Amino acid sequence: MxxxxxxxxxxxxxxxxxxxxxxxxxxxxxxxxxxxxxxxxxxxxxxxxxxxxxxxxxxxxxxxxxxxxxxxxxxxxxxxxxxxxxxxxxxxxxxxxxxxxxxxxxxxxxxxxxxxxxxxxxxxxxxxxxxxxxxxxxxxxxxxxxxxxxxxxxxxxxxxxxxxSPPRHEHTVGYGDDAEAAIARLVTALSADADLAGHYPLRWLAVRLLEGDEHADCRLEGSPAREAALEILAGIDREACEAALADKRYEVIAAILAQVCRLAPEKISASDRIDRVVTNRYLGIPIFLALMWGAFELTFAVGGFFGEAIEAGFGVLGEAAATIEPGWLASLIGDGILGGVGAVLAFVPHIFILFLILSIMEASGYLARAAFIMDRLMYAFGLPGKAFIPMLMGFGCNVPAIMATRTIEDHKERLITIMVNPFISCGARLPIYVLFTGIFFGREAGTVIFALYVLGIAVAIGSAKLFRSTILPGESAAFIMELPPYRLPTLRGSMIQMWDRGSTYLKKAGGIILIGAVIIWALASNPPGVEYGSQESLVGIIGNMLSPAVEPLGLNGKIAVALIFGILAKEIVVSSLGVLYGAGEDAGSLTDALAADPGLGPASALALMVFALLYLPCIATLAVIRAETGSWRWTGFAVGYGVVIAWLLAFFAYQAGRLIWGI
Amino acid sequence: MLPRGGGVTLDRIIPEQACRIVGIRARGRSRRRMFAMGLVPGARVEMLRTAPLGDPVEYRVRGYCLAIRKADAGLIDVMPEEQ
CATH class of the missing domain: 3.40.50.300 (P-loop containing nucleotide triphosphate hydrolases)
Structure with a gap:
């Protein structure tokens, strides 16, 4: 065939x-x-x-x-x-x-x-x-x-x-006498290299060289024809040449179109009329914010509904797993795999719905308008307008937010947007704030939570600026973006894109999440015979080893252990504190137990929340950072940078808090 | 060297005013991007509107709409068309 x-x-x-x-x-x-x-x-x-x-x-x-x-x-x-x-x-x-x-x-x-x-x-x-x-x-x-x-x-x-059919004779744009002479000389020089001539169309390579394309220059490296070609190029103003050749192409196109098209007289298009409202000086931003809010609400309402169903399903599976013999296997499957993976899978519906909304926005043409409206703001932080949407999505879940950076073309800008995203406080961190502000801040709880969100944004923006001026330097890429005409997206196309992106995430992140869940389970249930996650388990021992490191933050080994569990998913910090303080899953008794801990006070609670906000991303986020950057080094950097920033700011928070509240 | 076209750059064009490009002073990748998007000397460009926060600016060129930051538009020398 x-x-x-x-x-x-x-x-x-x-x-x-x-x-x-x-x-x-x-x-x-x-x-x-x-x-x-x-x-x-x-x-x-x-x-x-x-x-x-x-x-x-x-x-x-x-x-x-x-x-x-x-x-x-x-x-x-x-x-x-x-x-x-x-x-x-x-x-x-x-x-x-x-x-x-x-x-x-x-x-x-x-x-x-x-x-x-x-x-x-x-x-x-x-x-x-x-x-x-x-x-x-x-x-x-x-x-x-x-x-x-x-x-x-x-x-x-x-x-x-x-x-x-046999290849057609090359039919290309004629660039005029001067340029053609240079192209002919270059082609002659290049054809001395049989290797090069066998691999690339020489006329194409000659044109690229004339236009000063660095990648074409690279292809000359080590070629015997390099000297001769460079000699020809030495006498040519390549920048002027590039403009002249581009102009010539458009000239040829215009000549063709004059014979082919009869365009209807230009009138105000439907797109233009929509844009007059959607990018209007006064209405543009309110409309944008309303749409974002709608997208956010829809994601968490619909996603939350299915997410709870998934959690419930895992709960049933967990109960069934508890009956498995021997006991350690029941614990591996129940506590480790089902507990860990289930916590992460509960976010899968959010991810799918977010991708659906994103692909509808992209296909309709609105995404480009959103970037147009937000560009000025993001530019101040060294980021393109398109970075705004991932930042906003981060308040829900950093995983789809990081995947949403795919719309950013420039590699460095995309990398910065990915690296700062985990500092945006995702929904899973909220239960931690609610628990601790409820105990230690009473009526000020709302203010403290709001301040934490603001801190997350400030750290993200500050880090973007920092990365831009240090490890990922460079001019912001020129912002020249098409605003495509509005089109009605097809349901089928949007569904296909949602499914493609969502299932790719599951395939890529699934393995890492599973491995992470099993490692944490192994640490929590070894050496054999200890109570799961107790002070005597490896996790507990690591927690005790870490307690000197968290002491300057006013925290203890139990909290260090809970934070380690939080790597699985941030909200697990709360449930593991429940286990560690012997309160079970009951939130009321955990509140009492924490309030009764003489080592904890408003200052240390604040430090804990600042630390939980900023320290390393959860496993699902790490998996997606690894998948999207294609680099373990950047993934490692996200961990290291996060922990250092978290520790420093938590330290300041604790010290400042002690001056105000004593403990 | 003074820019050609009487020193007018694309970012100075007001809404609904049209102009022709006379020179591009952008370098490297930005320059190449401009060419690919149809911004070459001789092309007619019409200013449509400014983004709500004052930057970037939307133009019409070769029958489609293009958003350009003022900083980048400032590297494009133009000759305004007579009204």
């Missing part, structure tokens, strides 16, 4: 994902591109007896080296050499879309253009002569409407014809 690889390329927001979904249906596989955290979607289908592997390339505006997405897309085309590249083009915005087409032609990939959302262009009154476009570009052009599945068969037929 014949087999082809087809890559889907295109600008962001042109309906590429919709086309991908229409082609592959549910036969999709989501993973990451090797070595980077850019999402890679693939699907295998059979079309007219031919097996086709469809690869969804990241959406890009060009194939230079602007972002990780562009590098990933470009390297795939260059190195994996797909049989055909299908570029999905937005028919309502041909001019900018065809810029990528000129680059794809230059890179020498067999190309098919899918003229997508053709219905919208027609509804607007634009007349596009697809046949004429096809003959001018000398590549097949197919009309598609992704969300109705129109033209998909034709598109695949065209792709197969293109894959089977």
């Amino acid at each position: 014949q087999q082809f690889t087809v890559a889907l390329a295109g600008n962001p927001n042109v309906g590429k994902t919709t086309i991908f979904n229409a082609v592959t249906g549910s036969r999709q596989h989501v993973g990451n591109w090797p070595g980077v955290t850019v999402e890679k979607k693939t699907g295998r289908i059979s079309h007219r007896g031919i097996e086709i592997d469809v690869v969804d390339l990241p959406g890009t505006y060009s194939l230079t080296a602007y972002s990780l997405d562009e590098i990933v897309a470009r390297d795939f085309i260059l190195d994996e050499k797909p049989d055909v590249v299908i570029q999905v083009v937005d028919a309502t915005n041909l001019e900018r879309n065809l810029y990528l087409t000129t680059q794809l032609m230059e890179i020498g990939a067999p190309l098919v253009v899918a003229l997508n959302v053709a219905d919208l262009a027609e509804a607007r009154g634009d007349a596009i002569d697809a046949e004429r476009l096809q003959s001018l570009l000398a590549i097949p052009v197919v009309r598609t409407v992704g969300n109705r599945g129109e033209g998909i068969e034709d598109m695949l037929d065209a792709a197969i014809r293109e894959a089977e």
Whole structure:
């Protein structure tokens, strides 16, 4: 059976994902591109007896080296050499879309253009002569409407014809005499290196070199043709050249469009009318906050409902596990695996719903407006506007919040947004505050809790500034962002994206969470025979060893142990204090027991809460930091930095508190 | 060297005013990004509105909408069109 690889390329927001979904249906596989955290979607289908592997390339505006997405897309085309590249083009915005087409032609990939959302262009009154476009570009052009599945068969037929036919002679933009002379000289020089000539289209490489592309420079390293090429380049102002070549591409595109399109006279579009309200000077921020609040409410109302059901389910399973023989196995399954994993799984519904909301916001075009509205604020902290949404989500749960950073293109900005997110006080930390403020702060409880939230935000923002100026330096990337026209998201597309992202999280984080839960169980139930989590267990012994470290914070070994359990999930701090203070799960008696502890007072309670707010992220968050950064080093850094900051601030809180309250 | 176009930069254009790009002084990745988004010398740009907090600014270029921070728009020299 014949087999082809087809890559889907295109600008962001042109309906590429919709086309991908229409082609592959549910036969999709989501993973990451090797070595980077850019999402890679693939699907295998059979079309007219031919097996086709469809690869969804990241959406890009060009194939230079602007972002990780562009590098990933470009390297795939260059190195994996797909049989055909299908570029999905937005028919309502041909001019900018065809810029990528000129680059794809230059890179020498067999190309098919899918003229997508053709219905919208027609509804607007634009007349596009697809046949004429096809003959001018000398590549097949197919009309598609992704969300109705129109033209998909034709598109695949065209792709197969293109894959089977002999390669077309290179048909590219002519750059004018001066540039062409330089390109010709470079091509001659480069062709001295047979290796290079075998791997890259030399005209493409020559153009990239002329434009001063660092990645093209890298490909010359160690090549025998390097000297000669650099000599030619030495006499050329590459920056001026880049502008001239870009201009030439747009000139060619304009000449083509003049023969192909008759655009309807521009009138105020529906998108523009929505934007006049949604990004209005006075209404923009209230609308944004209302939508965020709605998203938040929906996530926690619906997520909480299903989460409680999951918890209840685990409770039933736990009771069943208690009857297992021998006892240690019952404890491993009941206390360790079901207890630990159950605590984390209770958040899975929140994660799925959040992803659903996020994908609807993304597909509708509102996410770009949110970034537009919030950019000024975030820029002050060295972050892009898109970082606002993950920060806000963090108040619910840091796990989906960190996954929501995927919308940030710049690698360093994304990394900073990930690293500071755990300082945003998630919902699971609230039970700790409620317990301790209730005991020690009485009527001031609300104020103290509010102050803790503010402290979390301050530490996050301060850390972002600190990272920006130390370990992750760099200019903020230029903020040049498309505000795509508003579109109605399809339920199917949103559900697929929710499922993809949610299940990827479960697969990646599940293992780490399980291992973490078992390790903590082993520490709590060994040496054999001790009571689970008691002072005599390994956890207790570690807690006692740690007590000198937490003493300056006014805390004791029992609390250190509870904080260790809190690594599983922050709210477990409360239930394990219950066990350690011999109060069982009953909150009332725990309150009495803590109030009766002579070592604790408002100052030490404050220190405890500050510490619990800032110290290391829970296992689920660590798992997602590891998955999203692809690095154990950054995960380790999140732990180390968190503990140090937590200890220092808790120390200050305790010392200041002692001056005020005595203990 | 004084910027061309009488010293007017894109960030100075007021709502509903249009202009043509005469030069781009951005460097490196920002420059490349501008080219990819259709901001090249000769392109017509129309200012639409400012974000609620005063920055960035939304423009229309080549039939679509683009948000640019004022700091970045300040690196684009333009010639305002006669009203």
